[in-house]
Amino acid sequence: MSSTTASTTGGRLHGIGVGPGDPELMTLKAVRLLRDCPVVAYFCRRGGRGQARAIAEAHIPADATELPLVYPVTTELPHGEAAYRERIETFFDESAEAVAAHLAAGHDVAVLNEGDPFYYGSFMHLQLRLQGRHPVSVTPGVTSTMAAAAPLPRPLVMRDDILHVVPGTLPTADLRRALAGGDALAIMKVGTNLPRIAELLDEQGLTPRAWYVEAASGEGERVLPLSEVERSPAPYFTQILIPGTGERR
Amino acid sequence: MSSTTASTTGGRLHGIGVGPGDPELMTLKAVRLLRDCPVVAYFCRRGGRGQARAIAEAHIPADATELPLVYPVTTELPHGEAAYRERIETFFDESAEAVAAHLAAGHDVAVLNEGDPFYYGSFMHLQLRLQGRHPVSVTPGVTSTMAAAAPLPRPLVMRDDILHVVPGTLPTADLRRALAGGDALAIMKVGTNLPRIAELLDEQGLTPRAWYVEAASGEGERVLPLSEVERSPAPYFTQILIPGTGERR
Numbered sequence: 001m002s003s004t005t006a007s008t009t010g011g012r013l014h015g016i017g018v019g020p021g022d023p024e025l026m027t028l029k030a031v032r033l034l035r036d037c038p039v040v041a042y043f044c045r046r047g048g049r050g051q052a053r054a055i056a057e058a059h060i061p062a063d064a065t066e067l068p069l070v071y072p073v074t075t076e077l078p079h080g081e082a083a084y085r086e087r088i089e090t091f092f093d094e095s096a097e098a099v100a101a102h103l104a105a106g107h108d109v110a111v112l113n114e115g116d117p118f119y120y121g122s123f124m125h126l127q128l129r130l131q132g133r134h135p136v137s138v139t140p141g142v143t144s145t146m147a148a149a150a151p152l153p154r155p156l157v158m159r160d161d162i163l164h165v166v167p168g169t170l171p172t173a174d175l176r177r178a179l180a181g182g183d184a185l186a187i188m189k190v191g192t193n194l195p196r197i198a199e200l201l202d203e204q205g206l207t208p209r210a211w212y213v214e215a216a217s218g219e220g221e222r223v224l225p226l227s228e229v230e231r232s233p234a235p236y237f238t239q240i241l242i243p244g245t246g247e248r249r
Numbered sequence: 250m251s252s253t254t255a256s257t258t259g260g261r262l263h264g265i266g267v268g269p270g271d272p273e274l275m276t277l278k279a280v281r282l283l284r285d286c287p288v289v290a291y292f293c294r295r296g297g298r299g300q301a302r303a304i305a306e307a308h309i310p311a312d313a314t315e316l317p318l319v320y321p322v323t324t325e326l327p328h329g330e331a332a333y334r335e336r337i338e339t340f341f342d343e344s345a346e347a348v349a350a351h352l353a354a355g356h357d358v359a360v361l362n363e364g365d366p367f368y369y370g371s372f373m374h375l376q377l378r379l380q381g382r383h384p385v386s387v388t389p390g391v392t393s394t395m396a397a398a399a400p401l402p403r404p405l406v407m408r409d410d411i412l413h414v415v416p417g418t419l420p421t422a423d424l425r426r427a428l429a430g431g432d433a434l435a436i437m438k439v440g441t442n443l444p445r446i447a448e449l450l451d452e453q454g455l456t457p458r459a460w461y462v463e464a465a466s467g468e469g470e471r472v473l474p475l476s477e478v479e480r481s482p483a484p485y486f487t488q489i490l491i492p493g494t495g496e497r498r
Contacts, residue, residue: 023277024276120408121407128403243367
């Protein structure tokens with residue numbers, strides 16, 4: 001199954017999950033597709049080639065055409081504002097057209113995506129613009145959440161556990177609601193929100209069960225009980241996990 | 250990081266996620282560890298060698314010692330009953346001791362786990378019994394949920410989406426509560442509960458957004474809008490997914 005329909009033409013757009021950071025957590029399928037795609041695209045910031053490319057580097061053929069999609073500098077615009085959103089959407093439109101030019105020429109394009117493309121990934125912005133025009137396939141990858149859970153002494157979810165996956169960037173009222181009612185929690189994109197999140201976990205009595213995981217599976221991985229962590233801003237991709245209790249209902 | 254402490258001895262216990270079904274969705278790390286571990290254990294039912302072993306088969310060395318951990322036949326006992334639970338817990342105790350005998354002899358043991366070991370996996374029953382005695386590591390894998398999401402026309406979660414992962418085996422009142430409040434839903438272990446789950450989704454107006462995914466990434470994968478599926482019992486590992494809307498808050 002794929003989003004391909006009979007009316008699509010040209011090369012195939014591959015959204016490829018390259019996993020959470022450790023290059024060994026790439027799948028065999030991701031490695032094969034990279035070997036076979038003549039064009040390799042990836043989102044990155046100005047001055048770098050991005051984390052997804054760093055993970056996949058060993059598997060990008062020397063003769064592949066690389067297509068860096070460089071985020072616009074938006075530091076002067078608050079993220080909540082319409083002007084920021086418009087600029088980012090325009091950037092995704094332009095990126096989709098840059099990719100489409102290769103697809104229209106009949107070349108398959110591999111788009112690298114940290115973790116999994118459909119788990120808060122960047123690839124989807126291309127897929128949502130290009131599906132229907134070109135054939136599209138998504139190759140799932142190991143998520144940062146499962147990589148963050150792996151070193152813990154308890155499973156993230158077992159038996160009848162309900163898991164809530166929650167972006168740590170949510171407004172406080174939404175965050176408070178989202179943290180309640182799950183047996184297990186995975187809080188993403190903790191970053192500068194760490195003090196605010198920790199306070200909400202205190203409020204719900206969850207702090208003693210919470211783990212802090214920075215750079216899951218990558219260089220500089222740090223795994224600590226949240227209670228032992230200073231309540232100051234953390235790197236953007238830091239996660240806070242609360243494993244479920246595994247109680248049967 | 251791992252659950253290893255200085256007081257553990259003997260071989261290392263590896264919980265290895267082999268991914269959701271497609272053998273190509275195994276990670277490079279899983280393949281390497283299988284090549285290097287002299288003992289390969291897996292849970293299975295009587296008369297078969299189990300799905301995890303089928304996925305990993307090509308990577309199990311011919312000279313590896315295989316240790317099948319065969320579930321007791323419990324069809325005569327209702328799953329909710331104390332007698333069933335006791336029998337299963339005894340089975341896990343015995344399985345842990347069978348694995349521990351190899352670890353005590355100084356051999357590393359790879360335990361195969363469909364999907365990811367810490368995402369409703371079976372490995373955890375061994376880890377919870379053996380950590381502290383022997384060194385333990387978990388290798389994360391692609392989950393069945395991300396494999397089920399990959400063929401859909403929309404990402405499972407994007408931007409500020411909150412995801413609820415919900416076992417479809419929950420009692421109806423718990424299930425109803427768990428289905429509410431998430432932007433995106435992944436309902437696991439749908440099986441015979443399909444009619445009951447579909448009714449709850451109808452109740453909450455979610456059916457038009459729901460997808461039915463059987464055998465994600467494996468042979469016989471079926472992906473359909475839930476509205477086009479007959480409301481009768483489905484295979485156990487069938488999932489129902491509702492992608493998030495990606496609205497910003």
